[in-house]
Amino acid sequence: INLALPYQDLPIMDACLATGTDYLDTANYEPKDEAKFEYSWQWAYQDKFKDAGIMALLGSGFDPGVTNVYTAYAAKHYFDEVHYLDIVDCNGGDHGQAFATNFNPEINIREITQRGRFWENGEWKETDPLSVREDLDYQNIGVRASYLMFHEELESLVKHFPTLKRARFWMTFGDAYLTHLRVLEGVGMTSIEPVEFQGQKIVPLEFLKAVLPNPGSLAEGYTGMTCIGTYITGIKDGKEKTIFIYNNCDHAKCNDEVGAQAVSYTTGVPAMIGAALMLDGTWKQPGVWNMEQFDPDPFMEMLNEHGLPWHVIECEESPFKK
């Protein structure tokens, strides 16, 4: 189970090849000097892993991870053909800090300051960072401003579900969070270009990470919950319909159970499930795989057993315009 930084995925995959060890991660590779994460580098290991008789399971966290499995589950049980995919990620929690990221600040800020990207009619379309907004109603949380951004599972899902006409990812951010982000970006503190400081080169974003709260420290006193899920619109028996599969995860309950907040919990439990399915042979095949390439049913069953129960809502209509 590789829970190191995305920059380290390839060296760890090399180490797995050298030692004949199966591999699982929760975030795809991204070069250190460019904020550009994509699967190409890891997919290129397909033949090497197959030849070595070992497997790599890519992105076995919540998103990517559970969201891929939700999509595969919907495609298997609810649709003949899936057409529209909108993955939504809402953290409705309150950690009481002026500004903090819920996982590694360096990785988080690299991700959300990137240009937005989504799949439509067979091609990727770009947007300015956090420039497209929808106000969405989240189960047990309420309406939250949600911003279109690129997220890595989109890349594998449009490949493995070629009937998708559109695939997008949305994340909620509060105004205070965005103000902080804009200010920090405006003054250059989120830059990954090194600056000269007292005779050495320092990357501003890495220094910013050093002053921000450690995400692990947020768990104590963190209230509220997350709601992460997948809206899928498609055709079943000739009729169009939309379903929403989601999980609510409560920060305080996670802290009581394992001493961690919900963003850690929702990433850690799926990593455990992915590894368990590899170990017992249920998900086992030499090569490099994304989550949606395996049968979703055993994974969905274990989510219910291990603290991340999910729900399916058949929507009267999609909250998204076509």
Next chain:
Amino acid sequence: INLALPYQDLPIMDACLATGTDYLDTANYEPKDEAKFEYSWQWAYQDKFKDAGIMALLGSGFDPGVTNVYTAYAAKHYFDEVHYLDIVDCNGGDHGQAFATNFNPEINIREITQRGRFWENGEWKETDPLSVREDLDYQNIGVRASYLMFHEELESLVKHFPTLKRARFWMTFGDAYLTHLRVLEGVGMTSIEPVEFQGQKIVPLEFLKAVLPNPGSLAEGYTGMTCIGTYITGIKDGKEKTIFIYNNCDHAKCNDEVGAQAVSYTTGVPAMIGAALMLDGTWKQPGVWNMEQFDPDPFMEMLNEHGLPWHVIECEESPFKK
């Protein structure tokens, strides 16, 4: 002429003592590890400078500096007794940057994130940082939100004009500037406490300085002007009155003349005038002195000759409540 950092005042005064050199600065001493500037440390050199037959002129910039001279000039020519002093500092300019300080960011941010302080009825009173606001109308600029803060000339002026019942200092800040400041403070980037970073101790505020624009680089394209002045209310011939003495300084004209913006210009010219008066013997006396302890007239005359003309307005009423 000492234009180094405030931390360096005392070593430079020691060097002057060791070499028998007259001394002039534009900002008073402040220990590096505590954002607390006050005159006590430099005033303690009084006897040493007197005994050595050399002089120190403290705070010969605009504020402190010209504002002290304005006060002395008002006391000499317009009042029998001065009672209320409000120094106002407005930068109505636009440098086009998301966030930049007009002089050394480290010193500027240390100053404005301090608690506010003013003199009233014989004692210092404190306020939360930037918590007291007045909307003041500045000549040739307009109404600007102005915030009460401590500024070093207050300390010497209440000492040398003991009839003052109240002495305050106000500076204008725009909402965007304050938002930036609040965010940077909230995340810890303005702290002077070192943090651990890659095995070394780094002061966040010093690193922030490295990413912010160099104030000198703002001059090109800087438009608008400053308005810095002194409201004085007092008694003349048994009647109360208020005057305002001020200067407007235009960023673009300064840049045309000397390749610097107005905040640099308004500090540099008074330093030159102070030094010139010391050199020609007009302001010359062994010991350590603040600006208001000398005859203001020759200084005021040179301000008019050297690019910082001033104006006196007799106000119908003070813009400040008593």
